[in-house]
Amino acid sequence: MSLNVIHNATCTFCGCVCDDIELHSDETRIHEAKKACVLGKAWFLNHTADHDYPDALIDGREATVDEAIEAAATFLHDAHMPLIYGLSNTTCEAQREAVSLADRLGGLLDSHTSL
Amino acid sequence: MTCTLGEVKNRADFIVYWGGNPAECHPRHFTKYTLMQKSKFLPRGRKDRTMILVDIRETKSGGAADIFLQIRPGKDFEVLTILRAILKGQHVNSSIVAETGLTLEQMTDFIDRAKKARFGCMFFGMGLSMTRGKHMNSAALLTLAAELNAFTKFVAMPMRGHGNVTGADVIMRWQTGFPFGITFNRGYPRYNPGEFSTVDVLVRGDTDAALILGADPGATMPQPAIDHLARIPTIVLDPKVTHTSRLARVHITTSVAGISAPGTAYRMDEIPLPLKPALKSPYPTDEEVVRRINEAVARKPHWMPADGPMTIMQH
Numbered sequence: 001m002s003l004n005v006i007h008n009a010t011c012t013f014c015g016c017v018c019d020d021i022e023l024h025s026d027e028t029r030i031h032e033a034k035k036a037c038v039l040g041k042a043w044f045l046n047h048t049a050d051h052d053y054p055d056a057l058i059d060g061r062e063a064t065v066d067e068a069i070e071a072a073a074t075f076l077h078d079a080h081m082p083l084i085y086g087l088s089n090t091t092c093e094a095q096r097e098a099v100s101l102a103d104r105l106g107g108l109l110d111s112h113t114s115l
Numbered sequence: 116m117t118c119t120l121g122e123v124k125n126r127a128d129f130i131v132y133w134g135g136n137p138a139e140c141h142p143r144h145f146t147k148y149t150l151m152q153k154s155k156f157l158p159r160g161r162k163d164r165t166m167i168l169v170d171i172r173e174t175k176s177g178g179a180a181d182i183f184l185q186i187r188p189g190k191d192f193e194v195l196t197i198l199r200a201i202l203k204g205q206h207v208n209s210s211i212v213a214e215t216g217l218t219l220e221q222m223t224d225f226i227d228r229a230k231k232a233r234f235g236c237m238f239f240g241m242g243l244s245m246t247r248g249k250h251m252n253s254a255a256l257l258t259l260a261a262e263l264n265a266f267t268k269f270v271a272m273p274m275r276g277h278g279n280v281t282g283a284d285v286i287m288r289w290q291t292g293f294p295f296g297i298t299f300n301r302g303y304p305r306y307n308p309g310e311f312s313t314v315d316v317l318v319r320g321d322t323d324a325a326l327i328l329g330a331d332p333g334a335t336m337p338q339p340a341i342d343h344l345a346r347i348p349t350i351v352l353d354p355k356v357t358h359t360s361r362l363a364r365v366h367i368t369t370s371v372a373g374i375s376a377p378g379t380a381y382r383m384d385e386i387p388l389p390l391k392p393a394l395k396s397p398y399p400t401d402e403e404v405v406r407r408i409n410e411a412v413a414r415k416p417h418w419m420p421a422d423g424p425m426t427i428m429q430h
């Protein structure tokens with residue numbers, strides 16, 4: 001089977017964010033990440049498109065994403081001082097949504113930078 | 116004063132790495148951006164550049180340096196202050212120099228080279244900004260870079276760590292005016308690291324619910340902070356079931372930015388780059404899940420009374 005090739009893909013493993021990576025992939029995994037360094041190679045090759053983890057967990061039990069989203073919204077809404085934290089290993093688009101959520105909740109918002 | 120890595124690549128003939136180990140933490144920094152590239156202004160590439168590494172111990176990055184300055188742990192601020200004094204032509208007390216682990220000759224040589232450079236750049240890592248002195252160290256280094264501009268073009272740039280942490284700064288600045296350590300608890304953003312930064316908030320037990328995404332504090336934060344996350348309802352979005360997921364009430368698996376989720380990420384010099392995911396994930400993106408949580412919260416009554424924050428103040 002021929003592999004799907006992506007030119008100038010972007011590696012987000014470290015702050016260099018190299019955008020010249022050549023990825024060779026099939027349906028489920030990336031087989032080659034040309035130009036990436038050892039860390040970047042490991043990052044690309046270690047992820048698969050398999051369903052390795054449950055969609056969602058509530059109190060350790062498997063749940064649907066819909067149920068988990070509703071539970072999350074209830075916990076955050078019920079809290080007096082909810083916190084949104086992290087935001088490093090994600091996209092700017094998700095970060096923007098997170099700011100909007102913190103704003104709506106009247107909560108705290110913080111990233112790795114504060115460590 | 117900072118610049119893009121493209122400018123460093125094309126112009127910087129004097130490069131300092133302070134308190135970082137790029138050879139192992141940012142493996143392509145030297146080859147792609149700073150040392151090895153040839154350019155119109157530096158036609159001989161590496162030969163046209165000088166690199167000084169400043170650290171408390173020798174690391175793999177030492178092999179790439181022209182000069183390695185090993186300073187005593189916790190003496191960054193002193194070294195930077197002495198360098199600034201030398202730059203200004205002030206007298207430096209030899210007993211203070213002796214404490215730093217360097218000699219006056221080494222530091223004078225540093226300043227001579229920096230002044231002679233056509234374009235200097237100092238990269239600083241967590242070895243500077245996370246040790247004794249913390250942000251005062253970063254401030255001292257930035258001041259030195261600013262003062263060197265009396266002689267030549269000089270800039271400084273933090274070596275940002277994992278993934279899109281630079282993007283988090285940029286997005287929060289854009290949306291709220293502040294980069295991190297923010298609260299909206301009066302209905303508008305306020306900024307106060309130490310008060311609103313997460314470790315402090317958790318250790319004091321000030322928060323009663325947490326949403327964690329793009330991070331695994333359960334593996335990295337001090338134990339009292341982790342203990343508090345386990346006490347309160349914590350919600351985790353992550354491509355894997357992490358340490359934090361195990362102590363959380365809710366975990367939602369999401370796709371991986373840049374591998375199976377599309378979007379944008381910022382390079383450490385604040386250049387946004389598009390992601391080109393190669394795989395299709397069976398899981399939703401962080402973006403989608405956070406948006407849907409936001410929509411679900413929006414269907415509930417708003418926490419602030421309709422007549423606004425003034426009512427809160429009067430209680």
Ligand code: SF4
Pocket residue numbers: 011012013014015016017018035036037038039040041141142143144
């Ligand atoms: S390829 Fe290596 S240097 Fe480039 S972003 Fe990925 S981990 Fe960093």
